[in-house]
Amino acid sequence: MARSAKKKTSTKLIALSATNKAYEFKKPLEKRFKYQGKEVDVRLHEDPKGFSYIVWKNKKYMLDVIEKKQNRYTIMVNGVWHSFTVETPVSLKRKRYLEKQADSSAGVTIEAPMPGKIIDIMVEEGGEVKEGEPIIILEAMKMQNEINSHITGIVQKVSVKKGESVMKDDALIEIKKA
Amino acid sequence: MKIKSLLIANRGEIAIRIIRTTRKMGIRSFVIKTAKEPNAWYLEEADEIIDFSEDFDDIIPEFLDIERIIKSAKKRNIDAIHPGYGFLAENPDFARRCEEEKITFIGPSHDAIYRMGHKTIAKELAREHGVPLLGGSPGAVRDAEEARKIANKIGYPVILKAAAGGGGRGMRVVEKEKNIERMFTLATNEAAKAFNNPDVFLERFVREPRHIEFQILADQHGNVVHLGERECSVQRKHQKLLEESPSPALTPALRKKMGEAAINIAKSVNYYSAGTVEFLLDSDNSFSFMEMNTRIQVEHPVTEMVTGIDLIEQMILIAEGEKLPFTQKEIKLNGWAIEWRINAEDVQSGFSPSLGTIEKISWPESENIRVDTGVRDGSVITPYYDSMIAKLIVYGDTREKAMQLSSQAIRKFWIKGTKTTLAFCRAVLQNSNFRKGNFNTSFLSKELKIHYHNEPDDALLAAFFATYDYAREINENEEKPLHTENGKAITPWVLKKRLR
Numbered sequence: 192m193a194r195s196a197k198k199k200t201s202t203k204l205i206a207l208s209a210t211n212k213a214y215e216f217k218k219p220l221e222k223r224f225k226y227q228g229k230e231v232d233v234r235l236h237e238d239p240k241g242f243s244y245i246v247w248k249n250k251k252y253m254l255d256v257i258e259k260k261q262n263r264y265t266i267m268v269n270g271v272w273h274s275f276t277v278e279t280p281v282s283l284k285r286k287r288y289l290e291k292q293a294d295s296s297a298g299v300t301i302e303a304p305m306p307g308k309i310i311d312i313m314v315e316e317g318g319e320v321k322e323g324e325p326i327i328i329l330e331a332m333k334m335q336n337e338i339n340s341h342i343t344g345i346v347q348k349v350s351v352k353k354g355e356s357v358m359k360d361d362a363l364i365e366i367k368k369a
Numbered sequence: 370m371k372i373k374s375l376l377i378a379n380r381g382e383i384a385i386r387i388i389r390t391t392r393k394m395g396i397r398s399f400v401i402k403t404a405k406e407p408n409a410w411y412l413e414e415a416d417e418i419i420d421f422s423e424d425f426d427d428i429i430p431e432f433l434d435i436e437r438i439i440k441s442a443k444k445r446n447i448d449a450i451h452p453g454y455g456f457l458a459e460n461p462d463f464a465r466r467c468e469e470e471k472i473t474f475i476g477p478s479h480d481a482i483y484r485m486g487h488k489t490i491a492k493e494l495a496r497e498h499g500v501p502l503l504g505g506s507p508g509a510v511r512d513a514e515e516a517r518k519i520a521n522k523i524g525y526p527v528i529l530k531a532a533a534g535g536g537g538r539g540m541r542v543v544e545k546e547k548n549i550e551r552m553f554t555l556a557t558n559e560a561a562k563a564f565n566n567p568d569v570f571l572e573r574f575v576r577e578p579r580h581i582e583f584q585i586l587a588d589q590h591g592n593v594v595h596l597g598e599r600e601c602s603v604q605r606k607h608q609k610l611l612e613e614s615p616s617p618a619l620t621p622a623l624r625k626k627m628g629e630a631a632i633n634i635a636k637s638v639n640y641y642s643a644g645t646v647e648f649l650l651d652s653d654n655s656f657s658f659m660e661m662n663t664r665i666q667v668e669h670p671v672t673e674m675v676t677g678i679d680l681i682e683q684m685i686l687i688a689e690g691e692k693l694p695f696t697q698k699e700i701k702l703n704g705w706a707i708e709w710r711i712n713a714e715d716v717q718s719g720f721s722p723s724l725g726t727i728e729k730i731s732w733p734e735s736e737n738i739r740v741d742t743g744v745r746d747g748s749v750i751t752p753y754y755d756s757m758i759a760k761l762i763v764y765g766d767t768r769e770k771a772m773q774l775s776s777q778a779i780r781k782f783w784i785k786g787t788k789t790t791l792a793f794c795r796a797v798l799q800n801s802n803f804r805k806g807n808f809n810t811s812f813l814s815k816e817l818k819i820h821y822h823n824e825p826d827d828a829l830l831a832a833f834f835a836t837y838d839y840a841r842e843i844n845e846n847e848e849k850p851l852h853t854e855n856g857k858a859i860t861p862w863v864l865k866k867r868l869r
Binding site: 202204205206208212214216219220222224226233235240241242243245247248251252253254255256257259262264266267268269270271272273275277304305306307310325328330331332334335336337359 | 538551555558559562715717718719721722723724728729731752755756780783785786787788789791792795821822823824826827828829830831832833834835836837838839840841843844
């Protein structure tokens with residue numbers, strides 16, 4: 192315990208949002224951080240039913256960890272989710288460096304937003320696709336859902352077949368940005 | 370004939386809702402257990418369970434297996450079957466088989482279901498009875514080419530609808546001629562899959578109408594009344610997201626006119642039981658008949674709140690042959706009720722389903738708050754059924770008061786474990802045009818730009834919580850390994866389920 196207590200006080204962490212906004216917390220376990228130039232205490236509670244919440248400016252903010260994989264977090268606050276990667280100052284530096292080095296020509300993978308069955312594939316490898324165009328029809332929860340491309344480019348790879356069942360986050364199509 | 374036992378051929382919140390009434394009436398309730406949800410809450414609420422869970426049949430899902438349901442009911446001498454909504458609720462063959470086997474079907478006659486379920490026959494009946502209609506194809510559209518011809522004649526946009534459909538499935542709006550072939554295929558595929566009937570018809574698409582429906586009650590002695598309207602205009606892809614009664618758009622005179630049209634529709638098929646007549650209301654207050662739903666609706670609670678009438682009880686009494694205990698004059702709409710559908714959906718990713726385990730659920734209790742739900746702590750939202758978690762129904766003397774209490778109730782409605790539409794509900798309540806009652810079916814696409822409500826420091830607090838959780842885990846990791854899966858600690862609920 193003594194060892195971890197010591198470690199507690201020395202961890203500075205950064206939550207990096209999906210839009211690349213960095214939120215820095217010097218000592219998160221101490222439940223204090225700088226807000227508008229002032230050090231403020233965060234009142235983090237767990238109610239008897241097991242819900243976590245923060246009292247902030249006299250309002251309750253319900254919190255829930257929806258997903259976490261290693262340092263990737265999805266946190267729900269009052270019903271709205273936010274994605275972050277939690278970084279240390281060193282890992283953030285490395286991440287930023289790697290991003291710069293990354294091959295900008297890499298493809299974008301379109302993943303299944305939900306588990307379901309592939310009803311139709313509207314593109315083929317080598318074909319062109321425009322942003323907003325339907326690429327796949329995925330049947331889930333009794334609805335046929337159009338999965339649209341969110342970028343314009345060339346289809347590099349089609350990873351699924353018609354009639355196949357897919358899990359959430361399975362890669363469907365890889366598109367190279369035009 | 371008094372009904373002493375009743376099989377509910379349904380699941381989830383509606384099964385529990387029906388049981389609430391059977392208990393009040395002293396009727397023994399039976400439900401069906403499936404392998405897809407062997408630990409569902411509705412099973413515990415019922416008096417008896419019929420076990421269908423031994424085979425996991427993907428060809429005929431349990432709640433669609435007419436012969437198996439009938440056989441099970443006969444074997445146990447069950448007097449009646451309530452189909453709830455969805456599944457077999459609007460299947461004329463099921464109602465007919467019940468009639469043949471002398472089981473009381475809690476709903477209308479199979480003939481009324483057939484004629485109202487067949488949209489083209491229903492339209493013909495409406496025309497004969499002087500109820501206004503939209504232009505379109507006279508019957509089912511044969512192929513994409515015919516759809517193109519009719520659409521070119523009446524002008525775009527047009528809408529393709531499953532002839533046997535409902536609930537927004539098998540429905541596609543076509544904005545331009547170049548899309549008609551693709552949309553025709555999508556609509557017929559979906560119709561075939563959902564209703565076992567690929568027929569679609571086509572009609573003029575009114576761009577920004579209100580969706581208003583009237584609740585009907587009719588007995589087997591020719592008495593028909595309406596219980597006022599429900600405003601269902603807030604929709605996404607024809608799926609209702611909230612409903613209220615009454616509608617801010619209706620004047621007493623318009624209510625009377627539309628109510629009479631609804632009664633005429635019901636009378637055209639000698640309707641009995643509870644039913645709903647749907648209309649499109651244009652901005653000039655002209656209305657057109659869309660369809661009649663020959664079942665209890667998901668959104669029936671708002672009508673119950675403003676009329677004080679238990680619709681399930683009335684359906685059972687009507688099936689027993691009782692006369693309606695009230696006349697049109699005696700039905701009064703008091704106050705205002707709003708139903709918020711809380712679904713396991715990711716509003717931030719286009720309302721895609723968000724499956725998972727409801728780790729915890731809790732809501733504020735008050736005499737003006739009603740929650741109809743089929744889930745409790747530990748329930749699983751499966752891919753087999755719809756994504757509904759709960760219906761939050763809020764009542765107030767006025768619309769303003771109902772909205773005010775809604776804001777409080779939504780803020781205190783807590784669900785841990787999955788993404789939900791609660792943040793959407795809050796966004797709706799923040800919208801000034803919604804608050805003024807000034808909206809139509811284009812509300813989501815045009816008026817509500819952001820489909821969820823965010824507060825200024827939400828992201829900051831979320832970021833803090835992520836770093837806090839991460840730091841805490843690093844600390845704990847030094848002491849003991851964590852039992853995690855997908856990074857989330859395995860809850861006792863999940864473990865309990867696995868052990869079975």
